[in-house]
Amino acid sequence: MSLIAIVCFIIFSLLIVTMFRKGTDIFSPARIFMIVWTLAIGLAELKLSGHQIEWNLYSWFALLISLLSVLLGMFIIFVLNLYKPLNSTISIRYLITRYNIDGDILFKIILLIFVCYFLSYLIIYSIVGFIPLFTPQPNLTRTKWSVFGFGLIIHLAPTVIYFVILYYLTVHKMIGKKFIVGLILFTTLLTFFLLVQRFSLVISIVLTMIFLYYGTYKFRPRNVLIIVLFLIVLMYGISTIRVSALFIEYLYYSARMKFGPQYAFLTEPYMYLVMNLENFANSVYHLNDFTYGYFTFDFVLALSGLKHWIAEYTYIEQFPYILNSDYNTYSMFFTYYRDFGLFGLFFIPFILGLVVSILYYKMRRKPDINSISFYGMFLFVLIFSFFIPMLSWLHFILNLTVIYFCTKLVVINSQYHISDISNFQFDIADGGKS
Numbered sequence: 306m307s308l309i310a311i312v313c314f315i316i317f318s319l320l321i322v323t324m325f326r327k328g329t330d331i332f333s334p335a336r337i338f339m340i341v342w343t344l345a346i347g348l349a350e351l352k353l354s355g356h357q358i359e360w361n362l363y364s365w366f367a368l369l370i371s372l373l374s375v376l377l378g379m380f381i382i383f384v385l386n387l388y389k390p391l392n393s394t395i396s397i398r399y400l401i402t403r404y405n406i407d408g409d410i411l412f413k414i415i416l417l418i419f420v421c422y423f424l425s426y427l428i429i430y431s432i433v434g435f436i437p438l439f440t441p442q443p444n445l446t447r448t449k450w451s452v453f454g455f456g457l458i459i460h461l462a463p464t465v466i467y468f469v470i471l472y473y474l475t476v477h478k479m480i481g482k483k484f485i486v487g488l489i490l491f492t493t494l495l496t497f498f499l500l501v502q503r504f505s506l507v508i509s510i511v512l513t514m515i516f517l518y519y520g521t522y523k524f525r526p527r528n529v530l531i532i533v534l535f536l537i538v539l540m541y542g543i544s545t546i547r548v549s550a551l552f553i554e555y556l557y558y559s560a561r562m563k564f565g566p567q568y569a570f571l572t573e574p575y576m577y578l579v580m581n582l583e584n585f586a587n588s589v590y591h592l593n594d595f596t597y598g599y600f601t602f603d604f605v606l607a608l609s610g611l612k613h614w615i616a617e618y619t620y621i622e623q624f625p626y627i628l629n630s631d632y633n634t635y636s637m638f639f640t641y642y643r644d645f646g647l648f649g650l651f652f653i654p655f656i657l658g659l660v661v662s663i664l665y666y667k668m669r670r671k672p673d674i675n676s677i678s679f680y681g682m683f684l685f686v687l688i689f690s691f692f693i694p695m696l697s698w699l700h701f702i703l704n705l706t707v708i709y710f711c712t713k714l715v716v717i718n719s720q721y722h723i724s725d726i727s728n729f730q731f732d733i734a735d736g737g738k739s
Contacts, residue, residue, distance in 0.1 A: 320340050339376075341688055342690075342691060345578060345579070346368075353564060367585075367589040370650045372654075374650070374651045375690075401672060402520070402521065407715055414714070414715070428455050432452050438500070464704050466509040469490040473486070475674070511685050520677055554569055556631070582636060589642050591626045595646055601640055604697060636693075660683065665680055
């Protein structure tokens with residue numbers, strides 16, 4: 306094990322241990338970001354696959370620029386808020402649980418989004434004529450199950466799921482409506498499961514965990530363990546459907562893993578985690594041609610219809626300098642390097658760090674469903690920054706926009722219990738902890 310791997314695992318372990326300290330906000334952005342990246346770099350440095358390479362100094366320099374830029378942006382906002390009154394997590398929970406939610410507005414929003422989702426589902430099925438799970442090769446057909454426009458609306462499934470969970474957590478009584486939204490939740494999960502998709506569902510799971518932590522008293526070790534186990538079963542279960550046991554063995558041998566075949570099931574999660582960093586390290590060293598915003602603003606080009614036309618006209622290579630064709634992701638930061646070079650690696654992650662930290666402190670000052678949900682979406686971006694550039698994907702921007710405006714609408718039509726406002730106080734002592 307290399308010195309870098311040892312240092313990363315030590316930092317990772319210390320960050321995990323400090324999460325159990327009284328008064329610590331476990332979902333503060335800098336903490337989560339460092340946990341994710343120390344784990345990712347530590348695992349990558351184990352070099353358990355024959356496809357992994359030794360990184361050169363330029364690759365390390367490029368990666369450190371992006372990571373330190375995010376942390377610098379966060380640190381600046383942290384300093385600006387150091388002595389300002391902020392709510393502790395206990396105060397936030399108290400305030401959210403004493404909040405009068407307009408259940409009728411939230412119920413109508415759930416119905417509207419679900420109807421759009423379900424109609425799009427039926428339209429796509431009527432056009433393509435198949436459901437991926439019921440085909441001989443679901444892993445291949447799932448990528449072809451789409452129709453322009455309607456395929457985008459299908460990705461609102463995690464928003465539907467999250468809003469249903471919010472309804473159960475924040476709206477009291479309303480037994481009849483809860484039965485209806487329960488059916489909506491079951492239908493959405495079932496229909497989306499048939500598409501053999503898994504990553505989009507993680508959005509709703511992460512958002513739920515964040516809201517449970519800030520908005521309820523239900524965030525206990527047992528509940529967290531249940532959610533984590535459900536997430537593992539979901540990810541591994543859908544992966545098992547997508548590939549056969551024979552294919553898992555194929556992945557193991559094709560990845561040239563350095564551990565025994567009895568642990569072949571670890572091949573896919575390990576490779577999907579570390580090959581992002583390996584592709585990043587290899588590509589930033591060799592890449593000389595930049596695309597000046599094509600990938601960073603992919604969602605704008607996709608929405609305008611210019612994306613594929615520009616790619617064909619300029620002969621943009623989709624996956625340059627990948628080390629293995631089975632793993633074609635580079636982490637979020639490669640998108641910014643590919644578009645703008647080292648300047649992009651510094652400036653855009655720096656802005657991201659500023660924005661996420663601003664949203665975090667806004668949530669700490671004025672907690673409500675809107676501020677918690679919106680911060681949760683950006684925290685999701687940080688959690689999966691080692692994997693893909695979520696802020697460049699049109700379907701993620703759609704979910705982000707819908708969640709922001711719909712929760713804003715719910716907040717505008719809701720109010721605190723007037724009798725509890727006088728009981729609410731800022732906790733200055735806890736305000737600087739992150």
